[in-house]
Amino acid sequence: MSEASALMAFYPQIKWVHVAAISTSGTLFALRGALLQAGKPRWAMAAPVRYLSYTVDTVLLTAALMLLTLLPGAMFANGWLTVKLSLVVLYIVLGVFALNRATTPRGRLLAYLAALATFATIYSIARSHQPLGWWWMLSH
Numbered sequence: 180m181s182e183a184s185a186l187m188a189f190y191p192q193i194k195w196v197h198v199a200a201i202s203t204s205g206t207l208f209a210l211r212g213a214l215l216q217a218g219k220p221r222w223a224m225a226a227p228v229r230y231l232s233y234t235v236d237t238v239l240l241t242a243a244l245m246l247l248t249l250l251p252g253a254m255f256a257n258g259w260l261t262v263k264l265s266l267v268v269l270y271i272v273l274g275v276f277a278l279n280r281a282t283t284p285r286g287r288l289l290a291y292l293a294a295l296a297t298f299a300t301i302y303s304i305a306r307s308h309q310p311l312g313w314w315w316m317l318s319h
Contacts, residue, residue: 186249193245200239201305205298207232212277212291224279254308262310263301270297 186193211232214223222228247260255261273294281287303312 186245190246190249193242193249197239197242197246200235200242201302203235204232204239205302207235208274208278208298209295212274212294215278216288216291257308257310259304259308259310262312263304266297266301266304270294270301273297 207228211223211228214220273290276290277287277294281290300312303316304310307316309315
């Protein structure tokens with residue numbers, strides 16, 4: 180029995196961890212960004228909160244990589260995973276600007292809103308397994 184086959188028995192648990200980490204990561208980002216927008220950076224940028232965010236995102240990435248190795252390649256044939264991963268990179272960049280790299284309040288707000296929209300699009304692509312995400316879901 181291969182290692183991937185042995186891990187397949189844990190697919191439901193790995194997927195649950197992945198989904199829980201997505202929810203936690205998105206909620207934590209939305210909360211931190213909202214607090215920064217409200218002019219309350221002390222809690223949003225506190226070291227324990229930042230480290231929690233890093234930890235959740237590490238768990239999220241680990242579970243995603245485990246799922247990637249377990250699932251058959253044919254499942255990703257239409258390109259949805261490529262689009263999703265590309266948007267994850269964009270989401271990370273926007274999140275960095277929203278939380279600490281943008282030099283103006285307007286820049287932080289625009290990056291924050293764009294990051295939230297990108298997160299929603301990533302979610303819709305993951306749910307539909309279609310590269311068009313929301314657009315595909317609305318048309319069906």
